[in-house]
Amino acid sequence: MHYTSVRNLCANGAAHLAKGPIALIFAEDDVELDSTLRHHIALNFAKVVALMPATFDLPGDIAAEVVRVDHDTAGVDGHISAVNALIAAVPAGSWMYYCFNAEYLFYPFCETRSIGELLHYHTEERRDAMLTYVVDVYAGDLDRHKDAVSLEDAWLDRSGYYALARPDPNNQHHPKERQLDFFGGLRWRYEEHIPAPRRNIDRIALFRSKPGLTLREGHTFSDEEYNTYACPWHNNLTAAIASFRTAKALKRNPGSTFDIPTFKWHNSAQFEWHSRQLLDLGLMEPGQWF
Template sequence: MQYDSLEDFLKTAKPALARGPIAMVFAEDDTELATTLRHHRHCGFKAVLCFVSPLWEMPADLEGKIHRITFDAMDEGAIPYAVNAIIEAAPNQWMYYCYNAEYLFYPFCETRTIGEMLAYHTEERRDAMLTYVIDLYAADLTRTPNAVNLDDAHLDRSGYYALARPDAENHNHPKERQLDFFGGLRWRYEEHIPPERRKIDRIALFRAHPGLHLRDDHTFDDEEYNTYACPWHNNLTAAIASFRTAKALKRNPGSTFDIRTFHWHNSVPFEWHSRQLLDLGLMEPGQWF
């Protein structure tokens, strides 16, 4: 299923968007794009939309299983534009978005589908879920110069923290149940990261409703969507294991020669299992067991 543009897809999108949850994968390049698509299909998303260059060749095993949309994800403002268009086309559906070389993990994802988790989250009267973008990187950059290696993936086991999110419209007092989260490579190499791109929190899972809009900073114009929990107890959170920052730091001429290795004393191999992320406190099961 191939579409020449987002507008072309939206003209005939009703069958594709009739059942959720829906995953949107934005390809900044073709690095591990196929594994990203396979991973999210395995999670149980009913529809997987791939926004990608027309030059990418779809693997045979994904033909007919992915909605391929010709799109330039590198254009300024492209991601909010596309996500907001899908929101408008499929109100009330649960949605998720990520980039290539990013992999969603949620509590007990090895035995439970994304639909089962979101059904529980909906019962808790939550319409959005906080996700932490956890940086992955290859331990040996000599063997893997682009820092992307699924068989040699590492992550930081510590160094994560949160700060109050100031409300510019209320004398910069902290916003209720909202925090800015930091850590990983964006913290360790912050001199190479613009301040507005250093946060690792993303509202990547959400339920669409009319008038909802994603903003450039991965937050929504409905402030309740940006909260980490409801007022009465803690809620589920999820994690996105991502090579995106490592890849960018090694691709950028301003940083690549300053970084000979991402490995440090707090690096540990990534086990590709939700239990590790739960044990490290990088996501929470809330009341879901």
């Protein structure tokens, strides 16, 4: 199914938005768009919505599996208005997810459990959102892979991640409750090329719709409870998004590309494309889900 705009989807696509979880994939360019869509289709989302420029092509088998929406993702926050329009259009309580091309969602035991099983358990724990860590992955050989993207030669940082208390502008004496700013990966190692507001690696990428809810800049929501990493009484599930997005941007940016002959360092490890590696590195949390 093909819609000419997000507004057109919201007005005429009720059948495609009736049941979650719904994945929204924003195509900033066409790099690994096919593999991104295939990855999320394989996780068994009820619907995968591809928001992309009308000039982009999709293979026939993928086009038959996704809801295509013409959408210009240009600009730093070109996704926010679309996410908010779709939050208002889907039934209240629907689970939703968003990411960009060349990003791949992983969660504990995702090789054997569906996204629906994950979110059913999370709902039973009375959680309406899930923290995801955006884990930078990058090509090991930048001479062969000029845009820093390679599924076969993907690497990640195995250390260098940390968290700081998130300041509360309304309370200078106490940070926000159960909210942290997480850092690490390429945005930490090359922070001189990354604007300070965009150095975080945390994203509330999985969430339930409700009336009045809006996505804000910085990948957080208007409801502060959505931005927490856990409930007050125990740790909850978290997930990870393996993302080439930062590596791609650093190599495309004329101000940084010549400063980076390689992203690999002594703490690089080859990415295994498996949830166990991310769990072992502490880059996601199974909580009480075994």
